[in-house]
Amino acid sequence: MSVIYSGECAQFQLNTKSFTYLMQVRNDYLLHLYWGEKLDERDHSYMFWEQGRAAFSPRQENCEGFILDDIPLEYPCWGRGDMRTPAIEIINPDGSNIIDLHYESHDVISGKPELKGLPAVYAEKSDEAETLIITLKDSVSKITVKLYYTLFEALDILCRHAEIINDSDKSVFINRAMSASVDFDRKDFDIISNYGTHCRERNIERSPLKYGRFNMSSRRGASSHVHNPFLIMTSPSANETSGDTYGFVLVYSGSFTAEVAANQFSSARTIIGLNSEEFGWKLHSGESFTTPEAVLSYSPCGLESLSANYHGIFRTRLCRGKYRDTRRPVLLNSWEACYFSFDEERLKKIGTCCKDIGIELLVIDDGWFGVRDTDNCSLGDWVVDRRKLPNGIEGIYNHLKPLGIDLGIWFEPEMVSPNSDLYRAHPDWCIHIPNRPRSQGRHQFMLNLSKPEVCDYIYESVAAILKSGMIKYVKWDYNRNMTEIANEKLPADQQREVTHRYYLGLYSLLERLVTTFPDILFESCSGGGGRFDAGMLYYMPQVWTSDNSDAIERLKIQYGTSLVYPLSSMSAHVSASPNHQTGHVTPFDTRFTVALTGSFGYELDPTSLSDEDKASVLRTAGIYKEYGERICNGTYHRLRNPHEENCSAWCIVSENKDTCIAGYVLTKVRMYENNERIRLRGLKKDWIYIERFSGREYSGAELCGYGIPAPLTLEYQSLLWIFERKE
Ligand code: GLA
Numbered sequence: 001m002s003v004i005y006s007g008e009c010a011q012f013q014l015n016t017k018s019f020t021y022l023m024q025v026r027n028d029y030l031l032h033l034y035w036g037e038k039l040d041e042r043d044h045s046y047m048f049w050e051q052g053r054a055a056f057s058p059r060q061e062n063c064e065g066f067i068l069d070d071i072p073l074e075y076p077c078w079g080r081g082d083m084r085t086p087a088i089e090i091i092n093p094d095g096s097n098i099i100d101l102h103y104e105s106h107d108v109i110s111g112k113p114e115l116k117g118l119p120a121v122y123a124e125k126s127d128e129a130e131t132l133i134i135t136l137k138d139s140v141s142k143i144t145v146k147l148y149y150t151l152f153e154a155l156d157i158l159c160r161h162a163e164i165i166n167d168s169d170k171s172v173f174i175n176r177a178m179s180a181s182v183d184f185d186r187k188d189f190d191i192i193s194n195y196g197t198h199c200r201e202r203n204i205e206r207s208p209l210k211y212g213r214f215n216m217s218s219r220r221g222a223s224s225h226v227h228n229p230f231l232i233m234t235s236p237s238a239n240e241t242s243g244d245t246y247g248f249v250l251v252y253s254g255s256f257t258a259e260v261a262a263n264q265f266s267s268a269r270t271i272i273g274l275n276s277e278e279f280g281w282k283l284h285s286g287e288s289f290t291t292p293e294a295v296l297s298y299s300p301c302g303l304e305s306l307s308a309n310y311h312g313i314f315r316t317r318l319c320r321g322k323y324r325d326t327r328r329p330v331l332l333n334s335w336e337a338c339y340f341s342f343d344e345e346r347l348k349k350i351g352t353c354c355k356d357i358g359i360e361l362l363v364i365d366d367g368w369f370g371v372r373d374t375d376n377c378s379l380g381d382w383v384v385d386r387r388k389l390p391n392g393i394e395g396i397y398n399h400l401k402p403l404g405i406d407l408g409i410w411f412e413p414e415m416v417s418p419n420s421d422l423y424r425a426h427p428d429w430c431i432h433i434p435n436r437p438r439s440q441g442r443h444q445f446m447l448n449l450s451k452p453e454v455c456d457y458i459y460e461s462v463a464a465i466l467k468s469g470m471i472k473y474v475k476w477d478y479n480r481n482m483t484e485i486a487n488e489k490l491p492a493d494q495q496r497e498v499t500h501r502y503y504l505g506l507y508s509l510l511e512r513l514v515t516t517f518p519d520i521l522f523e524s525c526s527g528g529g530g531r532f533d534a535g536m537l538y539y540m541p542q543v544w545t546s547d548n549s550d551a552i553e554r555l556k557i558q559y560g561t562s563l564v565y566p567l568s569s570m571s572a573h574v575s576a577s578p579n580h581q582t583g584h585v586t587p588f589d590t591r592f593t594v595a596l597t598g599s600f601g602y603e604l605d606p607t608s609l610s611d612e613d614k615a616s617v618l619r620t621a622g623i624y625k626e627y628g629e630r631i632c633n634g635t636y637h638r639l640r641n642p643h644e645e646n647c648s649a650w651c652i653v654s655e656n657k658d659t660c661i662a663g664y665v666l667t668k669v670r671m672y673e674n675n676e677r678i679r680l681r682g683l684k685k686d687w688i689y690i691e692r693f694s695g696r697e698y699s700g701a702e703l704c705g706y707g708i709p710a711p712l713t714l715e716y717q718s719l720l721w722i723f724e725r726k727e
Contacts, residue, residue, distance in 0.1 A: 002130040002151035003108045009043045012106070012132060014149060016156045019298040021149075023074055023134075024048065027066050028102040030074040030134060030147075032183045036244065037300050048072070053265060057081055070265055072183035075136065075147055075162065077101050078176075084269050085213070085261050087181035088164070089276070091173040092141050101136035101145055108132050112150040112159065117504050119251050119538030120293045121150070121159050121317050128152060142168035152317070156309045158296040165288040173493070174281040178273035179250060179294035187211075187262040190236050192303075194228040194560050199548040199581060201225045201529040202560030204643055208236060209262050217257040217275050221446075221482025221499050222526060223533040229256040230564050231272065238302055240638055241681070245299050245306040248272045249564050251318070252292035253535035254503040255279070278485070280496030295534065303563070304681075308635055311566035315633070318534060319541035319569070321514065323521050327628025328542060328568070328599040330358060330621045331408060331473065335365035336549060336575055337605035340373050343388045348399045353606040355403040357614050358621030361473055362400060363408035368393075370420065376443040379415040380422030382461040397470040408473030408521075409465065413458045414506065415444045415479065422457075429454050431498075433486045441480025449505035450487045450498050459509055466517050476540060478526040503535070510539040523571055523599075532561065532569075542571045542599045549575035549603050550582040551594040552667055552716060555642040558597060567652065568632040572598030574620070576605070588613055590718035592620040593663045596631065597650065600624040627661055627722065630654040634661075637681040646670055649710070653682035658725040660689065660703075664710045665718040679707035689723035697726060 004013040010025035015038060022033035022044055033047045050065030057069030058081045068081035078086035079098025090099045111126035123129035131150040137143070144165040151158055160180040166172055189209045193216045194202040207214070216231065218224040229250035235243045248270060250256050255275035262268050272294050281289050295313065299305040316324070332354055334342060342364075351362050369385055370378025378385075384392045391398075397407050416423045416430050418440070423430070430445035432438045438445055447454050465471065487498045514522060522540035524531060528547035536543060543565075546557045554572065561570055572595040578585050595601070602617060609617065624631075634652040639662075642648035646669075651662035664678055683689065683700035690697050698708070703723065710719055 002153045003132045003149075004041055005106065005108070006043065009045050011044065012134070013039070013041060013044070014132065014151055014158065016151055016153045016158070018156050018300065021158055022047070025103045027063055029068075029071070030101075030103050030136060032072040032074045035182060035246070035298060055264060057083060072185060072267070074181070075101060075145060076181055076183075076269070084263055085259060085271055086176065087178040087271055088145065088162070088174075089176035090141065090143060091175055093170040093172065097175065099138050099141060099143060101138055104135040104137040104144070106132060106134045113148070115161060115290055115293055117508060118290060118292055119318075119507060119535045120161075121152075121157070121251070121295060121313055123150075123152070124317065128154065141172065142166070143172065152313060155312050155317070156297055156299065157313045159293055160296060161293045162291045163288055164283065166283040166285055169285050171282055171284045174283055174289055176276035176279075177281070177289065177291050178271045179291045180248065180273070180296060181269065181271045182296075184268040184270070187266045187268045188236055189233045189260070189268060190238070191260055192232040192234065192563070193230070193258070194563070196225055196560075198225050198527050198530065199546060200553070201532065201546050201557050202228060203556065204560050204563070209233075209260055209268060211262045213259055213261040215257065215259040217259075217277070218255050219275055219278055221255055221485065221502065222478065222531050223253050223256060223535070224481070225527070225530045229258060229272070229533050231258040231260065231270065232303070232306065232563065233260065233270065234303065240304045241302040243300075243302050245303055247297045247306050247310060247564065249295045249310065249534055250292055251295060251534040251538065252503070253506070253531050253533050254499050274500060278496065279500055281500070282494050282497070292535070304637060307563055310564040311636065314534060314537055314564070315566040315568055318537050320538065321541060322519060323541055325633065327624070327632050328521060329360040329406060329473070330624055331361040331363055331601040332359045332606065333363040333365055333475075333573060333601060333603050336580055336603040338367075340367040342367065344390060344395050347396050349607050350605065351396065351400045351403060351405055354405050357606055357617040358625070359405065359602065359606070359617075361406040361408050363410065363473060363475060364396065365410040365475065366412070366477075368409065377417045377419040379412055379417040379444050380420040380447070382411065382413075382465060393465065393468070393470055406472040407470055408475065409471050410475045410477060411462055412477040412479060413462055414447055414449060416447050417444050428488070429457075431482060431485060433484045434488055436484055439483040444480060446480065446482055448487060448502070449509065450501035451489065452505070455505045455509045459512055462513065463516065466520060471520060473521045473523065475523045475525055475544065478531055507535070507539070514539050529557070529561070532565065537565070537569055542569050545570045545572060545598065548581050549573055550579040550584050551586050551591040552584055552665070553582060554594050555648040555665060555667065558594070559638060559642055559648065562636055562638065567597050567636055568599055570598035571601070572596075573601045573603035574617075575603040584716065586716045587718070588616045589720065590665055590716055592616070593665065593718045593720045596624060596661070596720070597636075597652065597663065599632075600628065627659070630659050631661060634659075635682055639678055639681070640664070642667055646673070647710075649678045651680045651682065657682065657684050657687070660723040662708070662721045662723070663718065664712070666712040666715060669713065669715045677707035677709045680704050683723070688726040690726050692722040692724060693720075698723070
């Protein structure tokens with residue numbers, strides 16, 4: 001049992017394999033007592049004592065020492081004395097913004113209920129998860145809040161969200177509704193987050209928590225390249241393999257906020273949820289509002305095991321569909337091979353070549369529809385450009401089929417070009433504010449998915465192409481952020497709902513598509529990684545990690561992404577050298593070694609490769625086919641940090657520990673400094689492993705204790721080892 005309730009001390013003890021999360025009801029308030037290493041089952045009431053530190057903060061009547069501003073609260077409110085950042089803020093019909101939530105009741109159910117209309121972690125069997133639902137009530141405003149806590153005991157995961165119900169007979173406004181809030185009784189934490197930009201996503205920022213607020217957020221109408229919707233808190237000395245680590249990840253693709261604030265008593269409050277700078281919701285009488293889900297995890301053993309917890313849950317209980325547990329097809333994408341300049345002949349030549357070099361699927365990227373010879377037109381007109389493809393998609397499909405190669409296609413369905421038939425027919429379908437100029441991003445507007453008729457149009461036009469059965473893979477792109485946000489069909493007091501309604505529209509559209517076409521592999525993309533988030537992973541098990549396909553740059557991007565997202569979610573391709581974004585000249589094997597740690601493919605023109613490079617593609621595609629499944633489902637160990645060192649190294653150990661794939665890349669030469677050895681992790685110490693390329697035998701103890709020499713002296717060189725257990 002993961003949820004243990006003790007009526008005597010009004011205590012909720014939530015246990016997973018490695019952690020305990022404790023709450024208690026005192027004075028009718030729901031308090032947070034503890035989150036950390038697993039505890040035995042007993043009365044832990046001593047963990048909270050009234051310290052009476054008023055320090056200018058008002059207290060409630062007959063509660064001498066019970067000062068809300070100094071109490072660890074589970075879902076803190078605004079207006080009755082807690083001066084810290086609240087989890088919830090409501091504007092009442094009288095205009096006051098106060099809410100005061102008290103414990104009312106609770107319920108425990110097996111399994112995990114769905115979050116209606118929202119992406120969320122799921123339980124496959126009802127006994128793998130248990131859910132505690134705590135009901136809180138404000139008796140004056142008649143607002144009820146249900147807090148959901150689902151525990152995946154074996155995976156060390158706690159999922160949280162809140163449901164806000166208006167039981168009054170008037171409408172109220174939700175100004176703020178966090179998915180989770182956690183109060184810590186100390187502030188000695190480091191905070192780790194991602195920052196970046198287009199083509200330089202998910203760098204790692206680590207800084208000690210200071211007094212004041214650390215806030216990471218997006219107001220872009222997308223989770224964004226700039227920040228990512230997660231936060232990690234660690235003890236100051238924590239590293240990859242030791243120390244307390246806490247994770248908060250939001251399952252959402254739109255604007256978000258994640259914040260840790262250290263207060264006057266040197267305690268800390270962490271919140272994560274919708275970005276209340278732009279979010280608001282009118283909750284009519286009798287209606288309810290569900291927040292997105294936050295996925296929390298804790299590990300006492302450092303960052304690597306916290307990452308493994310997230311990789312485990314996201315790979316197996318967030319991603320769905322046919323490809324969830326399997327390696328993905330080895331694909332070749334036409335973008336960096338041709339950009340917009342292709343026609344049937346060129347694609348056929350590429351297809352023929354693909355067959356000889358082990359490619360399983362050819363993706364026709366941007367440029368196959370409308371009259372799209374550049375990026376300034378035709379988005380929205382999802383009709384084949386017969387100038388380029390006179391025989392339609394069928395022409396390419398019929399060529400590839402006998403070669404045994406599947407076909408994939410690119411869409412950017414959420415967008416419309418001003419120069420398109422769709423825009424000419426429906427200028428009001430894009431997000432805009434009447435009587436204001438409309439800003440363009442990459443020469444395009446965004447369609448307003450908060451309007452059901454727009455979602456229907458997108459569904460019909462995408463489905464019209466997919467219905468033919470010729471398409472096995474879809475790349476779903478999204479290449480700008482939101483401005484002039486409004487929906488003229490909603491009243492003025494509901495305009496702050498538009499971005500969230502956009503995502504509800506998108507999610508329901510995606511649900512419709514992925515359930516209608518369950519055999520298609522969907523890949524999400526947003527100028528690379530501008531929407532690399534757990535929300536999108538629910539519909540599409542992989543994401544184009546970055547528009548920067550340079551292997552050396554990808555080392556950092558993929559390292560940062562791996563903090564919470566599994567390798568199988570990171571689409572990674574071998575691209576041409578010199579690289580199109582950076583000009584780096586990188587050996588083929590280095591490009592391969594880096595791409596091997598993701599869902600694998602190529603982003604180059606195979607017809608222009610030398611015979612030697614063609615042979616390399618064939619060889620490396622073969623390696624991915626053989627090991628892809630073990631990579632997809634294995635445990636990832638970050639051995640060297642390319643953000644801080646002149647190299648990068650990692651290993652992936654298969655579930656049964658039989659196989660270990662290890663890589664090393666030298667990113668910068670420092671004379672006489674680079675001759676080193678890499679100590680692996682995760683192997684069975686007393687097993688013997690044979691290295692595939694050298695045939696040499698090593699014990700697990702040797703590989704983990706002494707390590708494997710990496711005697712490289714030239715920049716951008718790499719080493720790849722594959723160790724397999726000796727029978
Ligand atoms: C985005 C994607 C690229 C490519 C182009 C096509 O930038 O990230 O991979 O598909 O669009 O326009």
